[in-house]
Amino acid sequence: MRDKFLQFLGLTKKSGNLVEGYNKCEDILKRNKLFLIILSSDCSENTSDKFIRYCNNYKIPYIQAYTKEDLAIPLGKPEINVLGVTNEQMSKKLLELWNQ
Template sequence: MKPDKLLSQLGMAMRAGKLVTGDETVLKAVRTGKAHLVVLAADASDNTKKKFRDKCNSYGISLTEASDRVQLGRAIGKPERVVLAVTDMQFGKMIANHLSPNTEVDPT
């Protein structure tokens, strides 16, 4: 997927109220099964990437790495964001279906 398309779809999910942001909020959404897709900024720290990769892998949640924290924040109308979770299955599928294979974070 083109980065602009991904950012546009994330903005749409945010306006629809189907997206949560922030470390603890996203972790809670993953643990409770409300997250359908987690998006990490490409410039997130290695520790953050590992934490979310492990958590998403253990709960069976799709995880992708895209863009950087400034662009993710701008896409949803907020300041810099490192991690986002799409909480609607349809939005999650729409975004995941258009991701190119090289943007997926390896769950191993």
């Protein structure tokens, strides 16, 4: 894996600080326990609009760039559309890697 962002995403999952999936992310987001949302670039328009609206309302940063297959590789899944980071330090590191 060539991308440091995706490598760190895998570490975030291994540490237990990553929530996977639409329903889980929505539930934890509404309880103010997420620090970053990661959306696949090819998720549905409804999903994208809904989570971006949530992020704006709850003041949570989001990243939407990788395909659902690219996001799934470090997680050992075939595809994933919505991810949430529950650790503030790890979310800051992911944002830092994304902005490089």
